[in-house]
Amino acid sequence: MNADADPPFAEVYQRGREILGDEADAVITELLAAHDGYVDAVLDTLAVAAEESDPRQYVQMDIETEAAARRRRQ
Known part of the structure; x- marks a missing residue:
């Protein structure tokens, strides 16, 4: 998942790159997954x-x- 493939997340990827650096897409994708895309x-x-x-x-x-929270809920 990245900003080009899923335009609704463009703001997230843009902000993430500003804070974490230009090579942060994988981390941002992990963060989105951790929060169920919220x-x-x-x-x-x-x-x-x-x-x-x-x-x-x-x-x-x-x-x-x-x-960890997800594992506890299961």
Whole structure:
């Protein structure tokens, strides 16, 4: 999944690249999957990440937290 293939997510990929760098598409795709494609949740995560000293670490932690929550719900 990327901004070209799925235009509704263009804002997410654009913002993600601004915060995480131009090579962030795979991480953004993981983040979208972790939040079941819920754009507002992903944008919220990216907004917080932008304020962190290591935005990629924050995003990775969010992905792992969402995965753990999903496992607990199953």
